[in-house]
Amino acid sequence: MTLIRKLHHAALSCPNHELFEAEKKFYGEVLGLPVKRSWQEGIMFDTGDGIIEIFDKGDAALPQGVIRHFAFLVDSADACTETVRKAGYKVTVEPDDRVVSSDPPYPIRVAFCEGPLGEEIEFFEER
Numbered sequence: 001m002t003l004i005r006k007l008h009h010a011a012l013s014c015p016n017h018e019l020f021e022a023e024k025k026f027y028g029e030v031l032g033l034p035v036k037r038s039w040q041e042g043i044m045f046d047t048g049d050g051i052i053e054i055f056d057k058g059d060a061a062l063p064q065g066v067i068r069h070f071a072f073l074v075d076s077a078d079a080c081t082e083t084v085r086k087a088g089y090k091v092t093v094e095p096d097d098r099v100v101s102s103d104p105p106y107p108i109r110v111a112f113c114e115g116p117l118g119e120e121i122e123f124f125e126e127r
Helices: 019-029 077-086
Strands: 004-014 035-039 040-046 053-055 067-074 091-100 107-115 118-127
Touching: 004 019, 004 118, 019 040, 019 053, 067 077, 077 091, 077 107, 077 118
Parallel strands: 004 053, 067 118
Antiparallel strands: 004 067, 035 040, 040 053, 091 107, 107 118
């Protein structure tokens, strides 16, 4: 039995607004990906079988680098978190209900952990 349904999205962070606009143009106009959702600090492009999510971090440092995290679509963020914790890995964000204030609003439940290399992994449950 697997806890993971599929890779849901890869998230990119832009250190400034100019690069955020350049990323939007690249994925939207150059590659022709349709916008799935957008909000003040970010945008999601539909790849057909996953999402590229881009965040506008303003003038923020990027401690994770340009790749912010990757997210697995799951049936239960809680079950994934429990499994990861029992295996001895670090849970960095406990399961939490949220609504992305996009158009349309996007209700989700998410949790985060660190993988063996320190990679940030999100468990993404659609509501």
